[in-house]
Amino acid sequence: MAKLKDKIQNALDEGRMLVLGAQALLGFQLITMFTEAFEKLSVSSKYVHLASLSLVAVSIVLLMTPAAYHRIVEEGEETEHFHRFASRVLIATMIPLALGVCGDFFVVMRKVIVSSTYSIIAATLMLLFFYSLWFGLTLYRRKHPARSEAGAFERKGQQLAS
Numbered sequence: 001m002a003k004l005k006d007k008i009q010n011a012l013d014e015g016r017m018l019v020l021g022a023q024a025l026l027g028f029q030l031i032t033m034f035t036e037a038f039e040k041l042s043v044s045s046k047y048v049h050l051a052s053l054s055l056v057a058v059s060i061v062l063l064m065t066p067a068a069y070h071r072i073v074e075e076g077e078e079t080e081h082f083h084r085f086a087s088r089v090l091i092a093t094m095i096p097l098a099l100g101v102c103g104d105f106f107v108v109m110r111k112v113i114v115s116s117t118y119s120i121i122a123a124t125l126m127l128l129f130f131y132s133l134w135f136g137l138t139l140y141r142r143k144h145p146a147r148s149e150a151g152a153f154e155r156k157g158q159q160l161a162s
Contacts, residue, residue, distance in 0.1 A: 029104065041111065055100030102123045
């Protein structure tokens, strides 16, 4: 079992890595607003893009929160409370991040296939895909842990020997 110090370091490192990706995504979203193609979008698509941009910005704030909390509230100390807090915030970050990505996916689909209905369906399916992997699969694996590879190799070796 990992030490608390290692768990906290992993949580902080995960947040740092995720914030870089989210910042790059936010940058692309901001640049899009200054293109000629953006001006040609429908007003509703512009608002969906703005909402998506806002959701990604919220994600960035959430991703940066554990580091600030660790320094300010915990004064750099490694506590179980902080580990739980950081873990919960990182998980919560996935909710607005997925919504932001799927919102922009809707805008792109709507521009390409010119159908709000099919674009909503496509964006909803993408959101379900994200949440299924991020939450559904992980909760399933938590309740049904995989057998260890070493154990699988041992069982296979025993079967071959028989």
